[in-house]
Amino acid sequence: MEPPKPSLRLLRQLSDRHVLGVLFEEPALTRAQIATRAGLSKPTVGESVRRLTEAGVVRDTGERTGGRGRAGTILDLVPDLGVALAVSIAPDGVRAEAVDVHGRVVSGATEGLALPTTPDRLERVLPEVVARAAAAAPGAVRVAVVSAADPVDRASGALVHLPDAPFLVGDLSPVPLLAPLVEGEVVVDNDVNWAARAELAAAGPDAAGGGELAYLYLDRGLGCAVVADGVVLRGARGLAGEVAHLVTTGPDGRAGPFTDVIGALGLREGGSTAVDIAAVLGLLEAGDGDAAAAATLDALASAVCGVLAALVALTDPAAVVLGGVWGSHPAFLERVARQVEAMPRRVALRPPAVREQPALAGARQEALRRLREHVVTGSAAR
Amino acid sequence: MEPPKPSLRLLRQLSDRHVLGVLFEEPALTRAQIATRAGLSKPTVGESVRRLTEAGVVRDTGERTGGRGRAGTILDLVPDLGVALAVSIAPDGVRAEAVDVHGRVVSGATEGLALPTTPDRLERVLPEVVARAAAAAPGAVRVAVVSAADPVDRASGALVHLPDAPFLVGDLSPVPLLAPLVEGEVVVDNDVNWAARAELAAAGPDAAGGGELAYLYLDRGLGCAVVADGVVLRGARGLAGEVAHLVTTGPDGRAGPFTDVIGALGLREGGSTAVDIAAVLGLLEAGDGDAAAAATLDALASAVCGVLAALVALTDPAAVVLGGVWGSHPAFLERVARQVEAMPRRVALRPPAVREQPALAGARQEALRRLREHVVTGSAAR
DNA sequence: TCGATCTCGGCAAGAGTCCTTACTAGGATC
DNA sequence: GATCCTAGTAAGGACTCTTGCCGAGATCGA
Structure with a gap:
């Protein structure tokens, strides 16, 4: 200042x-x-x-x-000003890309992972994939920007396991793993936060509603990102947007944490706290023809509406983007939209504009920004 | 940028x-x-x-x-660089103060209001009080910063009535009313937002937890302010923190909007949507001796805990400040703290550090900041 | 074919800013 | 009254930005 x-x-x-x-x-x-x-x-x-x-x-x-x-x-x-790496760590695989100062993707490497992922396997795969992308890139790696499909501790960049929430990627600390491969900083954040930043950039710098946006990600894991004045809220520990324990409307109108409600609806993967995507998509296929399926979907939608009510109450977004496999499903989105109509404070809902690897896209942006900053400060130093 | x-x-x-x-x-x-x-x-x-x-x-x-x-x-x-006005509009009265470039309060004017306040009475009183403070101040009025005890539309500065929420100050648009009295801008924001800014300043610029704070204001009205990275969240329309419709835990564990839960507990002022402070304080006086009172207080506390859960989930504050007459009451704070212990994600609670007119204090800070900015840009213009 | 035109890069001059060093003026101290 | 100390100013140096001008080289039009 x-x-x-x-x-x-x-x-x-x-x-x-x-x-x-x-x-x-x-x-x-x-x-x-x-x-x-x-x-x-x-x-x-x-x-x-x-x-x-x-x-x-x-x-x-x-x-x-x-x-x-x-x-x-x-x-x-x-040409050898170096590159920045954008890395995405998801439960099904790791991808690393290198961008140069002009924003061109100059190399990439991917490695799929069999579910369930074990932490020690990831600890081997992650540096290996990153090293491959780095080796194929022209020039040194200045910074790395990492997206991980789990809550990220703001101070350390390590992944955090919250109670009653699925730990999709698992106990992992990308910063020490990647630091040897990178000259400068290793930045880590949650995948939903990166996706929200990509969404914001896609909307344009002076879109209607300014930088006020929320991104609710409904997939195997549950996540949320709040964008205020064009900046993603991170929170004291970096756990802003971890909605698993948000109190919402459950079956029979009882109040309970979001994750418990999903459990009570029988929509969890066997024995775990992850959402059973197949089950939800199955319900969406069955649709209104099946009364029981419709009832379950309505209950699910009203739980989501409770989360939306909290989002609207606390952050007043211009619009909420519903992302994730079942969140962005048209039938589900429409179901939620119907219930939102009845809420005292409505809010616009829309599917994500960035559909291809949104988290990686957001990380790529930031990688580019930081690479350029590095070049500028490095050459204008003295 | x-x-x-x-x-x-x-x-x-x-x-x-x-x-x-x-x-x-x-x-x-x-x-x-x-x-x-x-x-x-x-x-x-x-x-x-x-x-x-x-x-x-x-x-x-x-x-x-x-x-x-x-x-x-x-x-x-x-000495005649002018002054900035800090104005507080609350249901029980209006106060205006003038600060000079050194941050000294150089004049002030107050006018009490009998409840209930009518909008047209306020429309007369507000400019009158402001004019009095301005007249007593040495030098021209460069800017005015207004705090109002109701939601404020971000674009227009007008007060907004949300359904099922008490409209304490009432239909009022401070900007056109005060523009003739002020040379420059008239800035309006919600009282809780100003109080949170004052709280933040009181905590010091580099306090633990950085600028991550939430301020939950529980009084006749219900309000909340979220501070992220030292900046108060305003939202697209300026309605961030209006928690009346946040879905929380009601009596018997049923989910419902915060304001409805308070109504169901019989804690509203007769016929209105405002909280019956006297009733709540009465319960707090009775305390644990009275089983019925204790039960109602516990229900109220668990409703507040639902709001806290949403705050923690969405914004991850380093601490939540509980303000307002009953929010900052030690007995109530302690009751909430006990329930927070049982929550999956805990959060530190504390009473406000600024107790004397916190909203006015926050407005005063901003008035000073803007006055100084005005002087600097004005004199360094060409 | 030849001159007019156009554009780029560089040079020079002028104005202005900051910093360092050195000097002067005016008062207090001894 | 001599000495010391400090505030303010002056001079000089180093730089940067801007405006204006000029030469080189290429194209275009008569």
Whole structure:
């Protein structure tokens, strides 16, 4: 919050920052093009380019512009500025991707996992997959951004097991496992939080409702992300959005924790606390033709409505995105929407806009942002 | 989010900002003292002071320092930089205070209101009280920060009536009423949100748990504020924290909206949706000696626990502050704390640190912040 | 074919800012 | 009255941004 001290170094850094920012967006430009795009004068850009070239960040491609007028020298960023890794850890598999400063995915590696996953198997697979993606990428790995399908401790990045909640990925601490493979920081967050960030970016920077969004993820696990002013709420320990124990409406109108209600409806995987997706999808297939199925679905929907009531009451989102296999199922979404109509405070529901690996997409964004930040601070250091 | 363009004006502004910042904190200093406190060189401060004196913001007091060595000329801010108003609108009365750039309360005005308050009476009283405080203050009113004991629409600043919730202050739109009396902006927010900001400031900038806090206000009205990363959640419409319809545990373990549960316990003011404070306090007086009272209190506490469960699940605060007449009552707090022990996810509870007009205190802080920002941007404009 | 035009990159000048160093002025202390 | 100490200012150096100008090279049009 402290304003920076006035100094000439500050101006220099700002110039370099602008020039790099333009080159991130468009990989090959002349000095004059950079000047107009950045809104700076030509000499300023020329000086900045000289500094950045000396620092080994920018180079002369050797190419020249055609067209009228004097040929411009085309500049670009040196190709070995490094990459950032986006890693997704889900119970069914691990995927790692490397992005370069322009946001291009330059390598990737995947490894499927047989269910149930054991922690020690993951501890072997995770570094192996990440190492594969890193090896295939051109340049050093500056940062890694990890998405995990379990609650994440904000301070340590370790996965946390909450009582009565399924521990899908299991006892794992990605930070120490990946730190040897990464030059800089290893950032870990929950998959739903990443998905919400991807959703937010997909909505555009100035979408209606601003940055006020909630993302309720209903799959084998239950999760939720709250976006306020464009930022995902993390909470003191990083456990914001872990809705398993939220008190909601159960069968027969009795109050109980969300996870217990799902258990009481007989929708848990045998003996575990995970949601039995197959059972829920089965009910949705049966639909209104089967009275018992419809009743169970209504009970499930009203439990979800209790969660929505809490979301609306506490965070007042412009819209709630219903994600996850059964959460985003049209028949279920419609069922919930009907019940929302009867709630004293309604809220808009919609399915997710990002459907392909939303958590990985969110992690990729953040990886890119951090990689660029790394390059900027690294080259504008002194 | 865009970084500012590098320019010499930027440096100038930064210098002036630092100098003013120091003078806000300590009202009378010499150039040399400013230089050491701001971390700038003496000539830089000298130049900045020259500019600011020319702009009519800083002046030579005429006083000189004693002690050894050359006498220093003591500078201060000119006294007519204006004031900011902090206004509190509660059902029992309106209070307005003016603060100057140093954070001193320089004038105030109060007007009690007989219950029940009628909107048209408030529409007369509010501008009158504000005008009185403004008249008694030295200098023009730059901004006004208003606290209202009802939900506030984020876009318009108007008070909003939610179904089944008491409308304590009533249909009122402070912005158009006060705009004629104020040069700049009129900012309105809910009283609980202001109280939470005051609480946050009282905890110190780097308190344990960072800026993760929740403030549950239990009084005639029910309110809640969620602080994430030091910022109060407002929500899309500004209705974040309006917990009346949050689904919680009711009598006999049935699920229902918080406000309905209180109604079912017979704790509403006759015919209205407001909480009957006297009744609740009566129960708390009776205490454990009276079995029926104890049972009702336990039911009330478990309803509050449902709200806490939602708070913890969705926002994961480091601690929850229980405020309001009955919320902060030690006997009630202890009762809730006992039940929290049995919850799957516990949370620390504590009474508010700011007890004297917390909402007004929060509004005062913000009024000061905005006044200073106004002075800084105004004088460093060109 | 040849000149006009256009564009890019670089240079020079001018203005402005910060910092360091050094100096002056004025009072208190001895 | 000499000495010391401190505040404020002046001078010089180092830099940066901006404006304006010029030359180089290529295209376009007559």
